[in-house]
Amino acid sequence: MYLNLEEQDLDKYIYRTIPLKRLFQLFDEKQNTLVKPSLWEDTFENFVLQTKLVNESGETVEYNIHDRMYGQCWTQEKASDAMWRIYSQDKRGVRIRTKIGDLLDSICMATNDQANCDHCVGKVNYVREAELVTRARETFSETGGITFGGLFRSLLIKRRAFKHENEVRLMFCDWSDGTGAENIFKYSINPHELITQMMLDPRLERHEAEDLKTEIRARTGFKGDIKRSLLYRLPENLTIDVKTKI
Numbered sequence: 001m002y003l004n005l006e007e008q009d010l011d012k013y014i015y016r017t018i019p020l021k022r023l024f025q026l027f028d029e030k031q032n033t034l035v036k037p038s039l040w041e042d043t044f045e046n047f048v049l050q051t052k053l054v055n056e057s058g059e060t061v062e063y064n065i066h067d068r069m070y071g072q073c074w075t076q077e078k079a080s081d082a083m084w085r086i087y088s089q090d091k092r093g094v095r096i097r098t099k100i101g102d103l104l105d106s107i108c109m110a111t112n113d114q115a116n117c118d119h120c121v122g123k124v125n126y127v128r129e130a131e132l133v134t135r136a137r138e139t140f141s142e143t144g145g146i147t148f149g150g151l152f153r154s155l156l157i158k159r160r161a162f163k164h165e166n167e168v169r170l171m172f173c174d175w176s177d178g179t180g181a182e183n184i185f186k187y188s189i190n191p192h193e194l195i196t197q198m199m200l201d202p203r204l205e206r207h208e209a210e211d212l213k214t215e216i217r218a219r220t221g222f223k224g225d226i227k228r229s230l231l232y233r234l235p236e237n238l239t240i241d242v243k244t245k246i
Helices: 007-011 020-029 081-087 100-110 129-139 148-154 160-165 206-220
Strands: 013-018 031-035 052-054 060-062 069-075 094-099 117-123 125-127 157-159 167-174 184-188 197-200 225-228
Touching: 007 100, 013 020, 013 081, 013 100, 020 031, 020 094, 020 206, 031 167, 094 100, 100 117, 100 167, 100 184, 117 148, 125 129, 125 160, 129 148, 129 157, 148 167, 157 160, 167 184, 197 206, 206 225
Parallel strands: 125 157, 197 225
Antiparallel strands: 013 069, 013 094, 031 069, 031 184, 052 060, 069 167, 094 197, 117 167
16 A cells, blocks of 8 residues: 555655664664654654544543554655754764665565555655644544554654655554554565665765775675765866956
8 A cells, every 4th residue: 555655656766864783783684673653753743643532422432553553764855964964973874775666565575464454655744733633533434433544644644844854654554463562563574675775974084985885795795886975075166257357
């Protein structure tokens, strides 16, 4: 399932900046890790998932939806100063790249045999804070019912203050008995197939980037491109011809 996306969007690149140790863990374990939205920093992230319903008898009904949902955030921003400064504070973070469709396929194949679960990839919509309440009401039917689609859409709403993030999210929901105890959900992947490129922090000196590239290849065996971001590269010297008075 994909939401707020067109079929042709599945072939577009998305990016995620992670600490170096997480990169090594990804290749060592060959598992992708999703976390509960309640662990995300923005307090409005799981606003809908914590909504309480009141039935005709005045009784409060609270779903345990937030215990069964897991997600992972990516961005469509190819070059972002904010992402490097937030997620690579030691300048040793690595931006990994994949395609939206490949990310969705990875979880589809890994969870194909699991019953009572569903997965989705979707683009985040950025709305005014007041609209969050309206969206929350629209998530539930008049009888208090909710669908997988409604659940996933509820995690694709964010305040306009975060619009610069331009997020795409991978989401997973499991309704099986006994699930939800763990804060993370892992599924098997082939990182060499999923990841098509790595990018190093633009603040690294050239020799630092080369050393880090060597370390990454030695630890992961990654054969794809590993580049240093040129986000802060200065433009070539500019020469302008002007007419001078004689």
